[in-house]
């Protein structure tokens with residue numbers, strides 16, 4: 001439990017190589033591919049952060065847009081006063097605070113209420129932000145002028161993604177991760193083992209929210225003008241759910257499997273058929289439920305298990321396998 | 325005089341119109357192996373749910389070594405030293421036996437972690453007769469072995485009071501003998517145990533004292549020999565048979 | 569006073585929508601997040617019937633309600649029942665049905681965008697003044713309220729005075745023992761789901777007579793309906809009606825006293841209060 005297994009070392013090496021390769025990208029292209037890759041890295045960060053919470057707890061959070069928008073707004077509001085890294089941290093902190101409040105109000109009750117609540121949360125905050133801006137006499141939007149190029153934003157987002165993965169990995173190795181695994185198996189048993197399930201879920205939701213807020217903060221310089229409807233766009237929340245579930249949430253890197261292809265598909269759809277994005281999103285949801293209930297990753301593991309079963313399997317091999 | 329390990333005063337719980345536990349009181353001394361019996365639906369499981377905090381009593385008080393615990397959330401009651409098994413066995417299906425037991429060890433009384441936690445979990449698995457089966461996924465285990473895992477998990481918390489809900493139910497005769505011996509061993513180690521059971525032989529062999537519930541009420545308590553020969557108790561069980 | 573009356577008139581239509589959802593969730597145990605799309609679709613059809621064929625929305629109900637019933641019945645039987653059958657526990661069904669009805673939500677929304685575009689739509693129906701307690705109100709709002717009350721009353725008589733209705737209520741309380749006493753639980757669930765869809769469609773039709781709507785507004789109504797259902801207690805008809813009126817009044821007050829841009833905040837404030845203090849609903853008993 002304290003030492004790294006051979007598998008973990010291998011994954012770490014592959015991961016490091018992938019990150020290094022990704023970091024080289026802006027050297028070769030500053031145009032279309034960089035923009036696309038930034039989107040991919042953005043959704044990788046968002047979906048993995050989302051999965052930190054929703055993977056083990058099975059709560060479907062649609063609060064992504066709210067956290068994200070708060071992060072964006074923290075930067076937009078403070079860019080003339082405070083240094084950028086401080087604002088990113090602040091964006092994370094504000095989002096975590098909101099996550100804590102929402103979690104405390106809804107996570108003790110049924111999962112349906114949580115979904116509904118988070119569904120309207122972005123809209124609610126958008127209304128409040130717009131209203132406050134109008135009341136304070138300011139215009140609807142805020143300007144964000146920085147010296148960052150798209151490559152800078154890309155590197156920062158990549159670093160954030162690495163941080164999300166590192167956090168997720170540390171969690172799985174900690175008591176917290178073990179507790180989550182138990183909750184995922186049987187919440188009542190978890191409580192009778194002495195696990196404060198309500199508090200754990202809130203803490204996890206806050207961690208996840210903080211990363212999403214930071215992603216919003218980092219992305220803020222990309223739009224030079226920040227407006228509530230764009231910053232709190234609910235589509236982001238749904239895309240994150242779809243990509244994460246398409247990939248599979250049982251493993252930390254599962255969402256990546258969904259992020260890469262789906263970002264590319266969405267890029268294509270929104271360029272060619274901008275009015276039909278809802279139809280694509282709708283079909284994606286139905287596909288998740290009816291075709292890929294455990295994501296692509298779950299499907300692959302199922303296939304592998306079936307292949308292995310058709311050969312004579314040793315019980316030890318089965319015993320060694322256990323979802324992390 | 326020290327406080328009893330567990331004392332229940334006037335506990336009551338109703339579900340809508342049905343009073344599942346109605347003004348029940350009893351005390352369990354430290355180190356005692358205490359029986360809780362009664363016909364089906366008499367409220368035994370509900371009583372255990374009240375003690376372990378799965379349900380909150382409508383009225384009455386429950387004290388653990390003199391400290392009131394009623395109304396606390398289940399995880400706090402667990403941390404104070406109440407561990408339980410479930411009538412329908414509840415293991416953590418995606419894990420192996422060792423991780424199942426570690427769930428109790430890591431978050432229960434001793435709050436161990438890492439190698440220490442694993443070693444203690446192995447010790448407990450050996451105690452319940454599963455030495456060498458640590459890495460077997462519990463989903464692939466037989467019913468009795470799952471029950472053993474569940475018991476080891478409860479023991480992992482190093483509880484002051486252990487609640488067993490029909491732990492012996494569903495075992496075949498040879499397994500039953502092993503199970504009875506195991507509970508006897510635990511009791512000899514000085515643990516305080518409350519066992520709900522339908523297997524009367526086991527109650528006779530194991531328990532010193534017991535409480536009998538019927539339709540939510542306590543109808544009798546005292547030494548097992550007295551209680552089981554009481555006409556009211558016999559009537560309660562026979563009446564139950566007539567209904568069935 | 570004006571706020572109160574306007575709020576209650578609005579609440580009448582809300583009640584119908586929420587009754588639709590509470591039937592679907594309370595009896596069929598499916599949280600239908602595409603409920604608002606049913607409503608908006610009904611509004612569009614009413615709009616289309618009215619502007620193209622001069623069919624009054626009230627007559628339109630006679631077409632829209634049966635169509636909504638049929639469509640929702642088909643959705644339940646073909647799409648959702650397989651999920652009910654495969655679910656190993658309530659939690660799995662919950663997640664599956666949320667995701668599936670999200671799929672429907674976006675699919676319907678996309679189809680409506682294709683057919684009607686994204687613009688706001690409204691039409692003029694009975695836009696005359698009608699005086700209550702000396703203040704003028706739109707006649708269309710009053711008529712919508714009366715129609716909603718009539719439909720609500722018929723629902724009540726169905727649920728409480730007929731055998732089928734009693735079966736629906738029994739399944740809402742306990743599907744398992746309903747099965748034991750010989751009620752066709754699966755059929756009743758489908759019926760309730762279809763009926764719920766039809767009610768929501770009626771609500772949408774009535775709403776369209778006085779409300780400006782567009783293709784992507786459904787979600788907002790789903791949220792409102794859900795909040796009403798939760799406030800009223802799941803499956804509780806009386807609670808849903810009362811909660812709908814409360815929400816109507818609260819929204820109208822905030823819109824006219826504070827700012828129309830903050831109606832959702834009013835809804836949410838109510839939602840949070842309910843979650844914190846009465847998660848089992850206004851009349852609900854403690855959940856076990």
Ligand SMILES: Nc1ncnc2c1ncn2[C@@H]1O[C@H](COP(=O)(O)OP(=O)(O)OP(=O)(O)O)[C@@H](O)[C@H]1O
Pocket residue numbers: 339342344362363364365366367368369370371411856
């Ligand atoms: N969560 C609940 N909600 C509603 N009723 C309940 C609940 N739990 C138990 N009951 C009812 O309370 C009564 C007592 O149940 P309980 O499970 O405590 O009985 P028991 O003595 O453990 O029976 P058995 O020997 O069959 O296990 C039963 O009538 C049961 O149906």
Ligand SMILES: [Mg+2]
Pocket residue numbers: 368369370411489
């Ligand atoms: Mg029982």
